[in-house]
Amino acid sequence: MERKPLKRGLGRGLSALMADVQQDVATDAGTTVPRRPDMLVPIEKIEPNPDQPRRRFESEDLEDLCRSIKEKGVIQPLIVRVSPRDSLKYEIVAGERRWRASQMAQLHELPVLIREFDDTEVLEVAIIENIQRADLNPVDEAAGYKQLMEKFGHTQERLAEALGKSRSYIANSMRLLQLPDDVIEHLADGRLSTGHARALITSDHASELAKQIVSRGLSVRDTERLVKKAAQGEAVPKAKSASRPKDDKDADTKALEGDLSAALGMKVAVEHKEGTEQGKIVISYNNLDQLDDICRRLSATE
Template sequence: MTRKKGGLNRGLGAFISDKNKVEEILKPSNELEIQELKLDDVEPREDQPRQAFDEESLKELANSISEYGVIQPIIVRKVGKKYEIVAGERRYRASKLANKDTIPAIIRELDDFEGENLSIIENIQREDLNPYDEAVAYKSIIDKYELTQEDLSKAIGKSRPYISNTIRLLRLDERVLEFLKSGQISYSIGRELLSITDNDEQYKRALEIMENKISVKAVAKAKKRKKRIKSPNIHLMEVEESFMDRLGTKVRINESQKVISINYYDNEDLQRIIEIIVGE
């Protein structure tokens, strides 16, 4: 039986939610805590959630570091003879690009659990995290800690549908995922492309969107035009909305076929929906 409510996943939620503790670790209490470490003695986490770093942005940060230095110290912990980055890999990479020998750092005594979770928090709460890395981070946290999407939603303060939709982006064709990684297509465009099940067609559509700079609104309108036009049943639309609000997923009622369709994203999501409907 899959463990969904063990101490570890509750600990993760409590750790993420303990903003005072996180703030205390990530920010220095005084300047004496900041040390200059040799860059050769510092290394990133192997399981860093963030995989893509915008090269142009890194160059800009490297230029700033060359002129003004690193303003905000990185957070590290001692692992063997090296210092493992807990927060601040982008500053570390930019410092290397700027040919710096040292970097300001705050050394914290953290166990594996605290070090990993701080790295997770620092990454998934970044505004510049691209949708691909965000999706990978959510999925890895859920898989590793055996969390439900609802658990993660409560822990990081983002809605369960948003987390589900973000993870679903990983189902895109690999070529389209590369566009998502590089920022050539947005989260919203990626969601629209998921409706195209044929990988080659999905890829061709992604190329067309990029080449013609088509907006997400235009993509959505084009998809709607392909559907059969008919007068909407306002009552059924309201019922659909009620179902979606209650179940937290897409629901469609086909009036002509007398069929109700409920979308689910994986077996865990299916079990969650069954529990809501059956009440067990």
């Protein structure tokens, strides 16, 4: 039977799209409650969006979410639309992490909110959902704002109103993308804070100063002083190379290394991953004869 089109999604503004991504809804009593789903859908009838802008899903985060779902279930419904490729299935608009974690938890059906979004609105909602993540790094957040402005023509004022942020916050966030690529990488990986990065935006020596900040563990206030000195023409000191970590192997591991080295006549290093049963053994040879000896021993049969 042909599905009747749902009229709720088309032509809606940014604030209306934001309302769908919100985790909860407000009640008359001033409290919030989880969104009530439109229906429950078998998990095998739900498919991911092939144009989802988020490509990385950390396994550790998914495992944490899986444990939560096993304990409490899927509290927040997924937002879906009828799949443009198969009218008997639904395509995820927002909530792919929940879908993946629910598969790990071996759930059979998921709560969904059904919307009729066109391809443009699907991408827009996916970007908004990513921006709303609590653990989003400043670079991805800024890139999300940039996408919403460039792809969909939103202004900083409109974004600020819909997202509940000030226009200056949006503007300052997007300015971070003007930094050199290596500084942006430090920021994305958490080696630099947003405060550090903002202090570096106006500097002509941002890359070299960033190395100083990371290697010396400078505070934001120290960074501001360093940037000021560089602007006044003072030479920027070279960052010191990181010192090699001390050997913290336990006595048993060192004894094992000694026994293996004595048996092989070559240096052997055992590198065990702390807290796991995994690791690797590194055998160092000084010449090709020793390499041949290693190969012969490894390939020997009883």
